[in-house]
Amino acid sequence: MNIPLDRLIAGMIASLRVEVIPKITDSYARGQAVGVIDALNSIGHRIEWRREPVLAAVQAKLDLLDAMAEGIGTPRPARPVPPETLSTAALEAERNRLDAAICEALHAAHARGDAAGRAALVLLLAHIHGELEQEKANTRKPLFAEIASGSGG
């Protein structure tokens, strides 16, 4: 769901170079802004989104889809390699693959319309809710008022 870090950093640098620095009239402030670009260039190759939450999400989705296979007969998720051995990028791809399977399970559970389908929906929606709450906890409140008015900082 996140924008890739290298793209985010490239966008920040481009915005500073094109939209911000040309409009800074104070030379010291302009130098500081260039320093931010320098720092972003330096750290860009050394950081990536945290791996642990993605690994935990993949494990939770595998468990959920196993439960769906037992409850409503949807396909059991393939486990080609232990998730712990995957890189962050591969884990993200695996998470996306499992999310697609969860979408299929949502459709299957809704279509059944029986007790097993309703029970499956409860599990699926609880998983989705829990994941969103976790992601929200890692998201700062937006600064839309300051951004829109160009004030604050």
Next chain:
Amino acid sequence: MDTAKARTFDPDDMAAIGRRLREFMTGLGLSGVELGAMRRYTSGFSWATYGFSAAWREDGREVRRELILRVGPPGGIFAPYRASPEFITLGALTGTDVPVPGVYWYSDGSVHLGAPFFVCDFVAGEVPIPWTHDGGPAFDDAARLNLGGQFVEALAALHGFEWQGTPVAGIGGSTDPARAALDQVDAWEANLARWSPVRVPILEWAAIWLRAHAPVAPRISITHGDYRIGNFLVVDGRITAILDWELVQLGDPVEDLGWICLQAWRGRSPHMCHFFSREELRDRYAALAGFEPDMAAIRYWEAFGTYKLAIMHYAARHSFDALGFNDLRLAGMAAQIPRMLLQVEQAMERAA
């Protein structure tokens, strides 16, 4: 004559935009066309917007206007764009109780500026926005009641406009009351597929839920599609223009009421768009519109609107990540996707 190169739209090349617009106007038969320097407005996320002074001769007399040029860039957030729905609607509403800028010219093609565009009057005014520094009310009570009353009056007038037999009948949307909601879910689900490379479980569930609970429209009206605080101008306590009609189409008028009720437009204020409670909004609207919207339908459309707004956040993410727009406001919207998705879930629970 435009060349292939000249048809490329560069939003930052204001000189070329002005030159091509002048050529376009001259091509329409206007004489003595003079355009002042283009000033770009950076407030919007979608259409590129420019202000400029213009003079020309028409029927032997000189005309001078302060104008706005809106261009739908090929790489824009909702591309590919069409200018005609907005242009036709604004033209039809001129002189009604819906305050709109006057319109002049448009093109849905790329031959003139390199992208679809239209030209309308510049309208002065301040734009109240939904986001306040402390999250509290945007207005004191007097301003809230005054502006809120006008806000609802303009919406009722829009929905009461008899579009049948006018050019507005061709702007698109749904004319079957039983399909209005379903068509919107289909359209925004298709948008999500364009903008998100991955499937999003809560939005997929929302689409299932919205289809299962779709109401029948009480009538078919022009729907603004983004009717809210932040999209109108105010001068001395009067709303001077309703703006940002790019999502206008025919559909269920209750959709606009539901959109007004989105959490995103009120912060911690108890008032929808910082104006009224849901019930007062419904009652004021009903008194003017001649029908009473069902509260369950308003809550349905609020859930749909939250779904639509969440998908717009994916559009922002797509613009930044895949299309190369470096506007960090788009990255900021993308970062808020988890919060938006939780709002979708909550809106469905309220509507259930």
